[in-house]
Amino acid sequence: xxxxxxxxxxxxxxxxxxxxxxxxxxxxxxxxxxxxxxxxxxxxxxxxxxxxxxxxxxxxxxxxxxxxxxxxxxxxxxxxxxxxxxxxxxxxxxxxxxxxxxxxxxxxxxxxxxxxxxxxxxxxxxxxxxxxxxxxxxxxxxxxxxxxxxxxxxxxxxxxxxxxxxxxxxxxxxxxxxxxxxxxxxxxxxxxxxxxxxxxxxxxxxxxxxxxxxxxxxxxxxxxxxxxxxxxxxxxxxxxxxxxxxxxxxxxxxxxxxxxxxxxxx
Amino acid sequence: xxxxxxxxxxxxxxxxxxxxxxxxxxxxxxxxxxxxxxxxxxxxxxxxxxxxxxxxxxxxxxxxxxxxxxxxxxxxxxxxxxxxxxxxxxxxxxxxxxxxxxxxxxxxxxxxxxxxxxxxxxxxxxxxxxxxxxxxxxxxxxxxxxxxxxxxxxxxxxxxxx
Numbered sequence: 001x002x003x004x005x006x007x008x009x010x011x012x013x014x015x016x017x018x019x020x021x022x023x024x025x026x027x028x029x030x031x032x033x034x035x036x037x038x039x040x041x042x043x044x045x046x047x048x049x050x051x052x053x054x055x056x057x058x059x060x061x062x063x064x065x066x067x068x069x070x071x072x073x074x075x076x077x078x079x080x081x082x083x084x085x086x087x088x089x090x091x092x093x094x095x096x097x098x099x100x101x102x103x104x105x106x107x108x109x110x111x112x113x114x115x116x117x118x119x120x121x122x123x124x125x126x127x128x129x130x131x132x133x134x135x136x137x138x139x140x141x142x143x144x145x146x147x148x149x150x151x152x153x154x155x156x157x158x159x160x161x162x163x164x165x166x167x168x169x170x171x172x173x174x175x176x177x178x179x180x181x182x183x184x185x186x187x188x189x190x191x192x193x194x195x196x197x198x199x200x201x202x203x204x205x206x207x208x209x210x211x212x213x214x215x216x217x218x219x220x221x222x223x224x225x226x227x228x229x230x231x232x233x234x235x236x237x238x239x240x241x242x243x244x245x246x247x248x249x250x251x252x253x254x255x256x257x258x259x260x261x262x263x264x265x266x
Numbered sequence: 267x268x269x270x271x272x273x274x275x276x277x278x279x280x281x282x283x284x285x286x287x288x289x290x291x292x293x294x295x296x297x298x299x300x301x302x303x304x305x306x307x308x309x310x311x312x313x314x315x316x317x318x319x320x321x322x323x324x325x326x327x328x329x330x331x332x333x334x335x336x337x338x339x340x341x342x343x344x345x346x347x348x349x350x351x352x353x354x355x356x357x358x359x360x361x362x363x364x365x366x367x368x369x370x371x372x373x374x375x376x377x378x379x380x381x382x383x384x385x386x387x388x389x390x391x392x393x394x395x396x397x398x399x400x401x402x403x404x405x406x407x408x409x410x411x412x413x414x415x416x417x418x419x420x421x422x423x424x425x426x427x428x
Contacts (some may be wrong), residue, residue: 005286006268006331028332034308035327038286048285050332100398101310101378105321106328150318180310182397 001035002044008053012136012159015049022047027159028073029111031075032103057110059160060084066166067091071110071159076101078109090171090189090261091125091193097175098122099182110160116209118240121185123210125173126163128189128201132160146206165182168193174257175204178244185245186253190220190261197221205239205250210234216258226259270334273417274299275343283330289323290314292330293340301341302371304399314379315371316340321382322378324398341370344377352423353377353416362412364403378412385417392417 005022009015019025026045028034029052037043051057060081067087069078078084079096097106098101098112098121112122113133126133126142129230133140136159145153154160168191175187184204199249203210219228234254239247270287271280274297281296290349293299293316305313309327317339344351352374356362357389363369379395380387383419387395392413401409 001286001288003284004286006329008331008334026391031329032309032327035288036328039326048329082273100312101375101386101395102322102324102398103309103327105323262315 001038002041004038004045004068005047007047007049007080009049009051010052011054012056012204015159016050016052016136018047018049019159022049025049027051027114029113029114030107031076031111032099032107033111033117034035043196045097051110051159052108062087066164068162069109069165070162071113072108072159073110075099075104075107075109075112079104085124087167088125088129088165088171090168090173090191091129091165094125094173094175094187094189094262097173097177097182102256105201109163112114114152114154114160116146116152117183118208118209119178119181119185119187119204121173121175121184121187121203124187124189124201124203125165125171126182126201127172127212128191128199129168129211130193130199133160133161134164135160145264146210151209166193172261174260174264176253176257185218186250186257188254188257188261190258190265192224192265198224200261202254202258207240211238213254213258218247220262224262224265226262229255229259229262267388268331268334272330272335274335275339283332285329285331287330288326289316289330289333289338290325292333293325293338296330299340299342301367301372302384303367305367305371309356310398310400311366311368312371312375315374315399317374317378320381322375322394335337339374344373350416351377352419353380353413356412356416356419357409360397360408360415362404362409368401368403370401370408372396372399376416379413380417380420386422387414387417389414 023046025047028048051103058070084092170192186205187203200216234251236247236251241247254256287306305311314326
């Protein structure tokens with residue numbers, strides 16, 4: 001790791017000021033991606049601004065029609081939250097299978113979303129549930145937030161403060177993890193919404209990161225059962241292909257994971 | 267440079283270190299506690315697992331400065347008064363270690379999972395909870411047996427004490 005300067009921000013405003021004053025600063029949320037990247041010298045920020053001691057960024061609260069999760073809330077806290085387990089069991093289960101127990105004690109939802117790794121788990125839940133990402137300055141609907149691999153609609157220096165999820169009638173997530181990294185080779189989040197609509201979001205498999213599969217959504221809106229997905233095509237031309245799996249393999253996995261998620265919705 | 271103070275195994279440790287110093291370096295080189303190991307250095311193997319404020323973390327994936335003000339427990343802090351912690355004793359009893367390199371992280375992960383989930387723990391739970399810890403000798407079987415035995419013993423002790 002190259003030299004860097006550590007800052008412990010006391011508030012979101014303090015973090016923004018410190019970031020603006022840094023030559024090439026980076027926000028440090030859970031650090032479970034940033035620190036390994038810095039150790040490999042693939043990132044060399046002049047300053048790292050630690051967000052995890054800011055009280056305003058922590059905690060899980062039930063809102064009128066859903067759940068608000070502070071950006072610095074860890075995966076373990078989301079997985080163990082009684083509120084999340086009751087209102088969005090698929091989201092709790094997703095959080096409980098990110099990485100490993102030690103990673104889940106440090107990694108945060110805000111950090112995961114800001115990084116937008118194409119194989120990260122959270123983006124699928126955020127997109128399928130139609131969550132709203134709150135930042136220091138504005139609110140971004142999930143549809144506008146994700147902008148391709150490792151790209152988001154966040155401006156330079158913009159800090160995520162919370163994510164607000166609407167409650168769903170049913171929700172479930174199924175993923176096929178890479179056996180070594182535990183990142184999704186294909187992960188599918190299925191949500192049945194209060195208006196009767198169904199949303200399906202896929203992570204780990206698409207060339208441009210997380211995406212919704214409208215063919216599956218329409219089929220499931222008509223018949224919410226795993227067999228409704230038989231014959232629904234997943235286009236291999238739009239899938240990732242790498243040493244871990246070909247595009248055709250991932251396209252197949254997407255359907256299998258989608259069926260498992262539907263079955264898990266009960 | 268950063269002035270970093272934390273409590274390690276009940277004792278206050280203060281050092282002036284580079285900001286980029288990892289917690290594991292602080293513990294090994296600063297506090298002289300070499301029981302915590304560096305295995306992969308890529309945040310995967312879990313040989314460096316310690317507890318920070320009661321939670322298992324990979325100390326190679328946390329800056330020492332991030333842990334300033336925290337309570338840290340390492341493998342050296344588990345035994346009390348020369349008597350092994352039940353998980354340590356179970357690893358010896360069930361031959362849960364071979365070369366011993368992964369053992370500190372395995373034991374810290376095991377204590378964390380028993381603290382969180384209670385006991386006795388079944389095999390599937392133990393194996394799932396060990397996803398962040400890699401062993402290249404024993405094939406995990408005896409590690410899992412040791413944790414199962416320790417979790418049952420600790421649950422029994424808790425019941426007896428209640």
